[in-house]
Every structure is written in C-alpha cells, then in structure tokens.
C-alpha cells in the first residue's frame with residue numbers, strides 16, 4: 128500500500144471557481160497605504176539633511192534599537208517566549224562586530240552580518256533549554272543571562288578590554304600614512320557627510336530587516352509562531368513542529384539583536400560592559416510595548432518614540448528633573464498600558480475595526496430603514 | 498488490514514484507569530462512532546492517537562504505521578485530523594488563518610524561503626487562502642473569514658475547528674462531540690454534512706458524540722465504551738439493543 132493511494136485533495140485548487148466559493152481577497156495595497164509609505168520613506172531619507180550631526184547620530188542609534196526590538200517582538204510578541212535577556216544578545220553582537228573590525232580589520236557590514244550569524248547560533252543554544260521552561264520561568268532565566276553578560280565581558284578583559292572598554296579602531300589613511308583611527312563609515316559621496324552616510328546605511332539595514340521580518344510574520348511560519356504562542360496543542364495537532372519553530376524563532380530574534388548590536392558598536396566607536404546592562408533589555412521591551420506587541424510596525428514606532436523621549440525630550444527638562452527620567456518613563460508607560468494596551472499600532476487597529484463595525488451597522492440600519 | 502487498529506490500549510492517570518485494554522479497528526471509508534457515558538475514556542483515546550497522552554500499554558496502527566512512535570506534529574502529516582471537545586483554536590488569529598493553520602501539514606514554505614518571500618511562497622499562500630475560503634464557504638462560515646476567533650459562539654467555534662481539521666486534507670477525521678452547542682435542526686444538517694464530506698473525499702470518520710439520533714443515523718459501526726473498556730461493537734441496530742449498553746447508559750448519571 129502506498130502512502131498516496133486514494134489520496135484526494137479535499138479542496139479545489141485556487142483556479143476553479145465552484146458555486147458558493149468566495150474569491151480570495153485582492154491583496155493589492157490600497158492607495159492610502161502606498162501614500163503613507165512614500166511619506167515615511169521621504170521623511171526617513173530626508174531628515175539627516177535637515178538636522179544637526181549629533182541628532183543624526185542619535186537617530187542612527189534609534190534605528191539599532193528598532194532592529195533589536197523587531198527581533199524581540201518576533202520572539203516575545205509573536206511567539207510568546209518571554210525574554211528579558213535580549214540585551215545580552217545585543218551586547219554579544221556588539222562585541223562580535225567590534226572585535227572583528229578592531230582585531231581582524233573585517234569590513235564593517237560583513238562584521239555586522241557576522242554578528243547576526245553568531246547571535247543566531249547563540250539564540251538557538253539559549254532556545255534549546257527554553258523549550259522546557261515557559262512564561263515567568265523563562266523570563267527569569269533570560270534575566271540571569273542579561274545580568275551575567277556584562278560580568279562575562281569583564282571576565283574576558285584580555286580580549287574585550289574589560290571595564291576600560293573596547294575601542295574600535297581601523298587602519299585609515301591619515302595625514303599621508305595608514306594609522307589606526309576610530310572606526311567610521313566613510314562616505315563615498317562628496318557632499319554627503321560621514322554621519323549622514325552612516326545614518327543612510329543604518330536605515331537601509333533597518334529597511335531590509337523590516338521587510339524580511341514582515342515576510343516571515345505574514346507567512347505560514349508566522350502563523351505557526353502565533354499558534355504556538357496561543358495554543359501549543361492546537362499547533363502540534365495541526366502538524367506544526369513546535370520545538371523546531373520555537374528554536375528557529377529564538378535564533379532569528381537573536382540574530383536581529385546581533386545585527387543591531389553590531390551596528391551600535393560601530394556607531395559608538397567604543398563599547399563598555401556597562402553599555403549592555405539589564406536596562407538595555409528593558410528598553411527593548413519598552414519599545415515593543417509602546418509600539419504594539421505582535422504588530423509588524425510596532426517595534427519601529429516604539430523605538431523611535433522611546434529614542435525621541437530619551438534623547439530629545441528628557442534633555443529639555445529642567446535640570447532637577449533629569450535624574451527622574453526613568454520615573455517619568457515608568458509613569459507614562461503605566462498610563463499607556465491603561466489607556467492603550469495594544470500600543471500605538473494596536474490602538475490604530477482597534478480604532479480601525481471599530482470604525483468598520485460602525486460603518487457596517489450604519490449600512491444595516493439604512494437598509495432596514497428603506 | 499484495517500485502516501486504524503487500536504490494540505489493547507491502556508492509559509492510567511495516577512490511580513485512575515482511563516483506558517483499560519481497549520481494542521477495535523476501523524475500515525477505510527467508514528463512519529465509526531465511539532460512544533459511552535461521561536468519563537468512559539473517549540477523549541482520552543483521541544488524545545492517545547494525537548500523541549498528547551502516552552499510552553501505558555498497547556499500540557495504535559494507522560495504515561501500517563505505529564502512531565505511538567511518532568512525534569505529535571507528525572500525526573497530521575500521516576493524514577489524521579481532529580477536533581477538540583473543548584476547542585483548541587488560536588484566538589490571536591482570524592478565522593481564515595485558523596483554517597490555514599490546519600493546512601500546515603500539507604504546505605511546504607520553509608523558514609528561509611518564507612523570509613525571502615520567494616515566488617513559490619506567494620503562490621502557495623494564495624492557494625492556501627483560496628482553499629481555506631472554499632472550506633469556510635462549504636461550512637457556511639465565509640462571512641466570518643476576516644474576524645478574530647475570540648468572541649464567537651461555541652457552536653460556531655466548533656465548526657471552525659471542523660474546517661481546520663478538513664483543511665489538512667485528512668484520511669481519517671476524528672470529531673470529538675461536533676454537535677455540542679448546536680440546535681436540533683443544526684444537528685441534522687451536521688449529520689448530513691459529515692456523510693457528504695465522507696462520500697465526496699472518501700475519508701474515514703471516527704465520531705465521538707452523545708447525540709444518539711445522529712450517531713445511529715449516520716454511523717456504519719458503533720463502538721461502545723464504559724470505564725475505559727469496550728462493552729459492545731457492531732452496526733447501530735445491534736448495539737442499540739445490547740443489554741450491556743443499556744445497562745451502562747441507564748446506570749450512568751444522566752447527561
């Protein structure tokens with residue numbers, strides 16, 4: 128007996144249109160969506176030409192936050208594996224890229240990709256024991272990883288520079304000879320400053336990460352991730368390999384953190400163990416929650432809001448309020464969770480579906496009135 | 498050889514014996530009902546076949562494959578689809594996506610091809626959507642396709658689960674109390690629908706149901722359980738008049 132014997136497809140293939148069949152919705156992007164994306168692209172590319180260099184640098188760092196938050200959103204938002212240790216993978220990515228560039232003179236973007244690959248592997252390794260622990264316990268274990276990371280960096284100080292920091296220098300032409308100089312993204316275009324070029328490179332990397340993540344979320348794997356988050360039994364019974372999917376998600380989420388960390392290291396030029404404490408992990412979570420957990424654009428929006436809050440708003444506050452910035456952020460977060468638990472994107476979605484419902488009701492009322 | 502062979506299956510939960518040496522078999526294309534009073538072990542058997550529970554003894558063979566050696570997610574790939582007595586849907590996904598989850602076992606796009614959204618991924622996704630919509634239409638659920646599952650009535654959710662199980666294109670469809678939460682008229686329709694779908698797609702149905710009128714009218718074979726054991730087996734008319742069956746039902750607390 129062969130496995131395929133008598134096997135029949137229960138459903139018509141996509142082309143036949145039998146009676147009573149609802150055609151698949153047309154997936155073309157609506158005009159307002161396209162317009163929105165054009166505006167976003169123009170603003171994102173145009174901003175560095177309007178702002179002071181230090182702001183451009185800050186925006187570059189917001190982008191790295193966005194990439195890391197995308198990874199955490201995949202892992203925690205979509206797949207339900209609560210991680211409070213994402214900052215450690217970010218740090219691992221930063222040191223990987225930093226060391227590759229400083230010690231082996233690896234091209235910058237190659238080093239960033241390598242940081243992603245190393246963190247993918249690290250994520251898989253952490254993901255394996257994570258199969259056995261769930262929810263709060265997983266949060267605790269990842270918390271431990273986040274706490275231990277800076278200590279590990281100090282431990283290997285001969286390699287990492289320990290508390291002195293790792294200064295990332297590359298051989299550059301300076302005053303007529305090749306010398307080790309602080310790492311920089313040298314602009315290949317005249318009239319385009321290095322900080323602007325760096326920002327545009329970061330923006331391109333962010334855009335690519337965003338597109339790939341979005342593809343994954345919208346695919347059958349993305350559905351599987353959500354199914355595992357909401358109901359592991361339902362997922363397994365439908366043929367989803369639960370363990371493998373969770374491990375891959377841990378890997379991909381960590382790879383994004385690694386890429387983000389790699390960019391961040393090259394942005395800062397010098398990295399310290401204290402740059403990767405537990406608070407970094409918390410900021411990623413904050414960005415995901417503000418923007419909207421388990422939404423595609425949420426982490427980016429959340430990262431930008433958080434970055435603007437930290438770098439633009441807080442410095443404007445009177446001096447005596449400065450130390451209270453964490454308290455202010457905490458307070459705002461509580462307000463947000465109370466009035467808009469779905470974050471920015473979640474709230475828009477909710478408003479959209481309410482509007483649609485009201486329209487539908489109105490249509491029904493109208494037809495009833497006739 | 499029968500399509501599904503349950504042989505001497507036993508399951509213990511601590512001191513509770515949920516299944517006690519249960520054996521029966523189903524032929525390809527049959528509608529076989531599994532009935533018995535509450536706590537007889539019907540759902541436990543489903544969970545053994547789905548590899549959610551481990552059997553203490555015995556074996557379950559499907560088309561020659563030992564199911565008890567398979568991993569839970571492989572069961573769907575072997576051609577077994579099921580629904581749950583108490584529902585196991587994905588509240589975070591739309592009705593349509595829940596049905597598409599059911600098609601996971603017969604779709605292919607992998608992690609990397611999905612990430613790159615290769616042309617074959619787009620094509621497969623379009624087919625999955627169309628097929629899921631067809632099934633939803635078939636079960637009069639088409640209007641709900643874009644809605645989230647959360648908040649829909651129990652009877653509707655059971656039908657969505659039915660749709661999800663069908664989406665896997667199963668050879669053996671296991672339904673755990675599909676009629677619960679339905680009105681009388683809807684129960685009759687469901688019975689007809691189960692027969693139609695069986696005929697059209699030549700699948701085998703294992704049906705757990707307390708609704709006796711439906712069981713007796715659509716089943717070709719009935720297996721009666723009590724306290725984890727099989728107490729009778731046969732065509733509906735044989736089983737209906739079996740004194741052991743009557744005793745089990747009269748002796749059991751009323752449902």
Ligand SMILES: Nc1ncnc2c1ncn2[C@@H]1O[C@H](COP(=O)(O)OP(=O)(O)OP(=O)(O)O)[C@@H](O)[C@H]1O
Pocket residue numbers: 510513514515533534535536537538539540541542582
């Ligand atoms: N996970 C479990 N842990 C402990 N006992 C269980 C478990 N699952 C089932 N049982 C017990 O096994 C026995 C059989 O339960 P099962 O759910 O299979 O019955 P059933 O025939 O499906 O009943 P019903 O018609 O009420 O759905 C019962 O005594 C039940 O309490």
Ligand SMILES: [Mg+2]
Pocket residue numbers: 539540541582
């Ligand atoms: Mg049951």
